[in-house]
Amino acid sequence: MHVDSRGCRRFRKDVRHAFALAEVMLGLLIFSIGIIALGRTVSNCVNASALSADDARVREILANRMVEIETTPGQPDKSKEFKIDTGFGIVKLVQKAAPQEMKEEDGTELTGIIRVTLTANWTRGGADQSKQIAFYVYRL
16 A cells, blocks of 8 residues: 555556556456357367368268178178278278078068178277178079
């Protein structure tokens, strides 16, 4: 506390400066928390985008192999493995085919139907990922 030449105390002016400093510090704290939250949000969006891109690549691999099996004459291989380099990592594609026993509503047994299961396995961020589809192929 200071006393000026008129004998007035300058205590109130110093307190106002201290409150202004506290207000600025509080504002910076709130701004910093907002920036940190925004950074985490952007990071989550980037991760979600990468996961979506991985999923799209794997779906395309599975769809392409399914079309190959459907359009290739003859019986599909009972068991087969592929390693596909996507440019973003290796995807291991496992194909399994087995005859499927099916019956009509009247009890007539259907023959020549094969259930094919395609499983894609890959690693994303150190965690194993997997996607699988199953479909039927009719061969005489």
